[in-house]
Amino acid sequence: MPRFALLEHTGAPDDPAGLHFDLLLEGPRACRTWRLVERPGPGGPAVAAHELAPHRLAWLDCVEEEVSGGRGIARRVDAGTFAVVALDADTLDAATSIVIAVSGAASSGRMRIEAVGAGWAVSMMDAS
Numbered sequence: 436m437p438r439f440a441l442l443e444h445t446g447a448p449d450d451p452a453g454l455h456f457d458l459l460l461e462g463p464r465a466c467r468t469w470r471l472v473e474r475p476g477p478g479g480p481a482v483a484a485h486e487l488a489p490h491r492l493a494w495l496d497c498v499e500e501e502v503s504g505g506r507g508i509a510r511r512v513d514a515g516t517f518a519v520v521a522l523d524a525d526t527l528d529a530a531t532s533i534v535i536a537v538s539g540a541a542s543s544g545r546m547r548i549e550a551v552g553a554g555w556a557v558s559m560m561d562a563s
Contacts (some may be wrong), residue, residue, distance in 0.1 A: 436441050436459065436517065436518065437461040437462070437514040437517055437518075438467075438482040438514065438515065438516055438517070439458070439459060439492065439495075439515060439516070439537055439539065440458075440459045440495045440497065440511060440513070441458055441459075441512050441513040441514070441516040441522060441539075442456065442457040442494065442497060442510065442511055443456055443468075443509070443510045443512050444457050444509050445508050445510075446506070447502070447507040448494070448506060448507075448509030449506075450507075452472070454530070455472060455473075456470070456471040456474050457469070457470055457487070457494075457511070458515060458548075458557060459490055459494055460527065460535070461492065461495055461548075462528060464492075465489035465490060466489060466494060466495065467483065467486075467527060467528060468486070468490045469484040469486050469548065469555055469557060470484060470485045470486075471483070472484070474548070475557050475559045476559060477542065477559045477561065478561060479559065480558065481547070481551075481558035482556065482557055482558070483514065483554055484542070484554060484555040484557045485554055485555065485558060494509070497508045497510075497511055499511070500512050512541065513539040513540055513542055514539055515522065515543075516539075517534065517536060518536045519534075519535040520534040521533070531549065531550040532549045533547070533548040533549065534546070534547050535548070545559070545560045545561055546558070546559055547560055549557065
């Protein structure tokens, strides 16, 4: 099963809030990645997100690490595996509406990731 990670990223110079979360989904050669303004809660509202450039697969194994170029610190807050439940395209990389079932150390359930206007929204639909 492919892996996911949710990293708390602090101290990024381009982040006015000083804290955001990076959601990474494992692909064959890299992770599809989104920056989330906050951590989505089970059954809670969708949180705003922005898709980032693909990240190296090594970030899936990060526990706590300095980001190169003085771009802050990334610390894992959850990680595990995921299974695709629904896509609106043939591949995860091309999809603009994604539903996955995550099984992580801190959370399990269905997560929705979807393009909304010029950005994205991420929500935990349910928890088990």
